Amino acid sequence: MSKLFFHSLSFSPRRFCRPLPIALLALTGACSPEIDRKVHIEGGLANLNATTSIASSGTPSVAAFASLPTITHLRLSPSGKYLAFLQNTESQTILVTRATYSNGKGEDVHVVLKSDNDKFRIADYYWLSDKQLLVSVRYPDRRYGIDSIEGRLLSVSRDGSETHGELFRRNMDAFEIGQDRNLNPIPQLQDQIVALLPDDPNHVLLALDLINPGQPDVYKVDVYSGERSLVQRNKPGINKWLADARGEVRLGIAMLNTPYRVLMRRRDSSDWETPAALEKRRHKGENVYPLGFDGDSNMLYFAAGHQGKSAIFRLDTGKPDAMEELVVADPDYDIEGPLIYGGHQKQPVGVYYAADEVRSIYWDKQTRKKHERINRTLPGRSNILTSSDRDDKLHIIMSSSPTQPPQYYLLNDETNRMTPLADVYPNLHADRLSTPRAIHFKARDGLDIPGYLTLPKGGGERNLPTVVFPHGGPWARDINDFDYWTQFFASRGWAVLQINFRGSAGFGEEFKHAGFQRWGLEMQNDISDGVAWLRTQGIADANKICIVGGSYGGYAALMGLAQTPDLFRCGVSFAGVTDLLGLLNHLDSYLVNKTEIDRQLGGWWSDHQRLKATSPITLAKNIRAPLLIVHGVQDRSVPVSQSQGMVAALKDAGFNHFKYLELPLADHHLSREEDRLRFFSEMEQFLKTYLDSNNDSDSFTQQSSFNH
Missing domain, CATH: 3.40.50.1820 (Alpha/Beta hydrolase fold, catalytic domain)
Incomplete structure (x- = not known):
């Protein structure tokens, strides 16, 4: 019997969200006239939060904390002309698009997709072009008699006028056993995007295990018709694929039910192998975690061990005998990513990581100076650039601190203006926390x-x-x-x-x-x-x-x-x-790295008494x-x-x-x-x-x- 992908055990109640623009968010704080040192905060955009009744004193209600975040996943379209976001309102999650610069009267605002979070939930979405978005949805189901989480993709137009249903036909009669009428596997997770293709917004690269469950091949899929063509056949044991900035599949990772390993092919080569520098680490029992390629598709960035902590390295994959180069490290904390990209998401410019708070390190000087200006404008906070337009002129910033629930801002590099967009928890105030x-x-x-x-x-x-x-x-x-x-x-x-x-x-x-x-x-x-x-x-x-x-x-x-x-x-x-023994029995029905489970938790037979006693x-x-x-x-x-x-x-x-x-x-x-x-x-x-x-x-x- 085929095994299923497991939904992560980690439970993270930590941060990381009516319809439509009505009130202007009021923020206080003086702006420095020195525009080369700070960014001006201004009004001007209609706030995305609906008008709410907020008590200025007293104990906040349960709902102020436990309601779903009002606004999450706020992102710019490729040109920057439009915004999209997920909005939680009246027990529904809705995907909304609107013009970036709006007059606040609801013009060019569209509800693209709704979910009651019962039958399915909107997990994520991606701008393909200014006209089209790709939406990932997840829902609970059963296959092979085992509880599962299923993932599907929907293609929707920005104005909500066209929705192309699941890109792969779902056969309800056969879905219980996870096969179609021809006994071919129906992939459990059909939303595993390997790469968006900015120069070809009609297609995406998807990892689909249509032949061997848990060992996906990579297909180029038409986001309108669902038609697909094979791009890369699976290499034995590969569970995850990585493409470069040109949209070419370059790297595969084996990590489930097999020893961890990385296979890669050099640019313009068809041979798959483990680079010598990474193989050297593997022989020492060290894992490396690939993060992405640079803009010219030769430089690979990855996380690996350095003086007892995880650090960021890069490797010139165009040179067979190239040595890894240390990029950034922290003596006290692991740095594991993700990478921060600039220039239409093609060039890594820095990395985020968790120290005492969320930190960012930039090796690109221009981006570093921009971020320093943002930090001077919003001091004492974690300020994260979550989205940029293709020209790298407009940016969405999510800003928070221990006593400041996340807020979204729009930064315009050309005018050096930062405009508040939304409060994620509008009924919570910093002075009450x-x-x-x-x-x-x-x-x-x-x-x-x-x-x-x-x-x-x-x-x-x-x-x-x-x-x-x-x-x-x-x-x-x-x-x-x-x-x-x-x-x-x-x-x-x-x-x-x-x-x-x-x-x-x-x-x-x-x-x-x-x-x-x-x-x-x-x-x-x-x-x-x-x-x-x-x-x-x-x-x-x-x-x-x-x-x-x-x-x-x-x-x-x-x-x-x-x-x-x-x-x-x-x-x-x-x-x-x-x-704990029951948990191991449960995990045995899913695609997990059993070697790692045994190493971290213990083996059902070898550690039976300890697991029972604890x-x-x-x-x-x-x-x-x-x-x-x-x-x-x-x-x-x-x-x-x-x-x-x-x-x-x-x-x-x-x-x-x-x-x-x-x-x-x-x-x-x-x-x-x-x-x-x-x-x-x-x-x-x-x-x-x-x-x-x-x-x-x-x-x-x-x-x-x-x-x-």
Whole structure:
């Protein structure tokens, strides 16, 4: 039986979104007259946010945090004449286009596509030309009797007058088994774009596994008719393809059910091989992660190890014996991309990466000077250029900080003017939000553990009710930027502790590898040690500490209650992993890198006893603190059976101080606004019971809600 692509386990509640232009966004701040040093902020464009009723004081509502971001994916068309964006309104997500410079009267504004986020959701979109867009949609389904996430592409006109349905016919009768009537595989993910073709907007390059599931070939596909022609036949084991700036397929990566390797062909050559410099790293057991080619298609940029951290290198692929060249490195953090492109997306000019905050490094002097002007205009923020026109004159900037929810701006290089476009969270104001501070503490074995502490505004700094908030992944990390979960907790008067426990990404290979096969062990100890540090500092009220998390964070919350039952007053698990052996069984049905899974989590047979002993489902009898468990039935990352099994284990243990809420249409990321609002409302009421009350008695009784 063919295996399916797996929807990532990582749960990231972190940042990274009515119809139509009405009110002008008001921003304050003086503009320097020295236009060569700063950019002028001006009014003039109609704001994309609808008029809203915003209270200037008082506690923001649950909806202010938990509603879907109002505007996301704001991008310019190739000429810069038009904008497109995703807008969340009244539980719908709509794809909207409009003229870049609008008079605010709704002229030339079009709703191109709508989604209720039930049957499908709009995952992404791409401008093909000023007239046409390509839209990626995702939806849950089943094939081979296994839950799956399906991806499709739609081609739509800018004015919404023409929609070309799925570029590949969907046979409903045969779709359950993932084959058409001729027993040919129907690709699960039909939206894997290898390259857009700026000089040929009628076609794109797509990776499609029409012959061997999981081993896609590359096709040139007509975005109007769906007709396709083979461009590159799969090389054994290749799962991902990369094209150069000319639209030629140049590089393939094997990473699923096979040893990791990179194959490449030189420009104007048909021979596929691993460049000598990359082969040298492979022999040393080091992986390289290709990021892209430069404008002349010879220089390959990639991320690889450098002095214990990941750094950016480049390699001249036109020279068979060329040596790699270090481009940028950071002694404290991994730099893994993505690349920043300029000049119609053909020339890499810099790279983004996560340090304490999102940073950018530019090796192109002109772009660096532009970004320095932006940073002087919007100081103390992460300012990201998310889109540019083909002439590199107009740019969309997304700007945020820990206390400033993301805002979009339009920058015009020719006039040196920056115009506000939209607030992503229009009902949240910086003066009502709390500033996180970076913290470090020593784990019990001496390892330095970084994290962030957010104190409620005006709540003092001692004996505070506290939420411990471990991140998902677990090979992810928290950074010091706007986070709607953290700000929600702080707005309720609770301190928030976020811990980048060992195994978290971004701090180098040694720190990441320290978490391999240590679920429920040293990784969990780091969280407990963080709580001990918080109590020693006198910040947390020892009787009012709750632990909350999603996905791996949900696992950590459950393990915290089971392993250290006296440490936490209560716990919340959203989409939490509860049975590690069951998780491995689940992953076995999907296309995953089993070697990496075994290395990072452990093997079902070889590590059976450890995995069982560090599963919350095994330790249910130890849990004494009140518990809220929430899971979405449509979760394709952590199956709902994980929480169902935990509920059964708690009942078998005679524990009745829990509530279980099952959301029938919710996915792993709470993509539906109704689900996000329901969960946050339930979580708020639950946490208030134990963090705001002075009653230490166990008044919480078992409740189960299965909302089928």
